[in-house]
Amino acid sequence: xxxxxxxxxxxxxxxxxxxxxxxxxxxxxxxxxxxxxxxxxxxxxxxxxxxxxxxxxxxxxxxxxxxxxxxxxxxxxxxxxxxxxxxxxxxxxxxxxxxxxxxxxxxxxxxxxxxxxxxxxxxxxxxxxxxxxxxxxxxxxxxxxxxxxxxxxxxxxxxxxxxxxxxxxxxxxxxxxxxxxxxxxxxxxxxxxxxxxxxxxxxxxxxxxxxxxxxxxxxxxxxxxxxxxxxxxxxxxxxxxxxxxxxxxxxxxxxxxxxxxxxxxxxxxx
Numbered sequence: 001x002x003x004x005x006x007x008x009x010x011x012x013x014x015x016x017x018x019x020x021x022x023x024x025x026x027x028x029x030x031x032x033x034x035x036x037x038x039x040x041x042x043x044x045x046x047x048x049x050x051x052x053x054x055x056x057x058x059x060x061x062x063x064x065x066x067x068x069x070x071x072x073x074x075x076x077x078x079x080x081x082x083x084x085x086x087x088x089x090x091x092x093x094x095x096x097x098x099x100x101x102x103x104x105x106x107x108x109x110x111x112x113x114x115x116x117x118x119x120x121x122x123x124x125x126x127x128x129x130x131x132x133x134x135x136x137x138x139x140x141x142x143x144x145x146x147x148x149x150x151x152x153x154x155x156x157x158x159x160x161x162x163x164x165x166x167x168x169x170x171x172x173x174x175x176x177x178x179x180x181x182x183x184x185x186x187x188x189x190x191x192x193x194x195x196x197x198x199x200x201x202x203x204x205x206x207x208x209x210x211x212x213x214x215x216x217x218x219x220x221x222x223x224x225x226x227x228x229x230x231x232x233x234x235x236x237x238x239x240x241x242x243x244x245x246x247x248x249x250x251x252x253x254x255x256x257x258x259x260x261x262x263x264x265x266x267x268x269x270x
Contacts, residue, residue: 002081010173011086012079014164021051021058025265028076029093029189029258037095037191037258044262047269049078049091056156061163071151071159072144074186078269088179089269090186090250092148094141098190098233098255102139105217105229112216135224142233146240149186149250153179183251186244187264188237192257 004012016022026036026045038045052073056062062070076091111130114123161175213230221229228236234255241253256264 002083004081005086006171007173007178008081008086010171011175011178013170014161014173015050015077015079017164017168018050018055018058021054022048023051023054024048025076025091025261027051028091031095035095037093037189038261039259045265047265049076049089049269051075052077052090052152052156055160059160059163061159071155072147073152073156074148077152080269086182087251088182088184090149090152090184092145092186092188093258094145094188094190096141096190096233098188098237101213101217101230101232102142102228102236104134104137104139104226105214107137108134108217108220108229109214134220139228139233142228142236145188145233145237149184149244149253153184153249180248184249185268186241186250186253187256188254189256189258189261190234192259 024046025048026038026040028049028051029038029045030036036045053075056070056073057068062068074090074092076089076093078089078091080087080089107130111127111134114127114130157179158175161173164170165172217229221227227239237255241250244250244253
């Protein structure tokens with residue numbers, strides 16, 4: 001690694017204070033059932049990073065009156081100095097297919113199906129209520145993925161550092177200024193269409209990732225100017241990513257397939 005500035009050394013020392021959360025990538029990428037989305041074997045995805053979600057949950061600064069209000073953070077954080085540039089990598093592991101359309105489109109399809117069936121106006125009131133829900137509905141997964149890099153940089157890391165500084169005899173680092181001057185790389189790691197641990201499910205997954213957008217979603221997207229209805233998760237997130245890049249919140253944002261993440265480690269993180 002190239003020589004470090006005083007502030008870079010302080011930041012690394014800050015992260016190293018959370019050694020208990022310095023985990024292999026495949027462990028950080030585990031879901032609630034302990035199943036990792038990253039392929040393992042032959043030493044793949046053993047590279048260690050810091051589990052940022054776990055760090056957040058260990059900090060009392062996010063607890064008030066017995067209630068936790070942890071921000072939405074990326075799953076992992078890592079750093080690298082290259083030349084004069086200090087890179088901070090924010091990695092989000094998502095065990096889903098981001099090539100599919102949002103659940104809002106699925107909701108629209110259900111409502112449209114109810115309208116087209118002859119129930120003798122029995123569900124007129126319910127369908128009217130569902131129409132109002134569709135107007136207000138926004139996909140939770142999409143919103144969460146969109147918010148993660150923003151809240152990580154502007155809320156989570158500054159507050160975690162504040163608690164660290166209060167509890168340790170260390171030189172002060174202006175963490176917000178430091179983050180603004182660093183090159184922050186954000187990557188969402190999701191399941192590839194080619195990743196198939198269970199061959200019996202190939203057909204269903206292929207269908208879920210098809211580019212066929214229901215006509216009712218296209219129609220409503222045009223009428224309501226709501227592109228969440230006729231775009232994939234990845235396409236919608238790209239819009240958010242461009243905003244963050246142009247605002248200088250992150251230097252680069254993008255996507256990596258889970259089967260390609262080990263190559264990303266070799267090419268960028270090491």
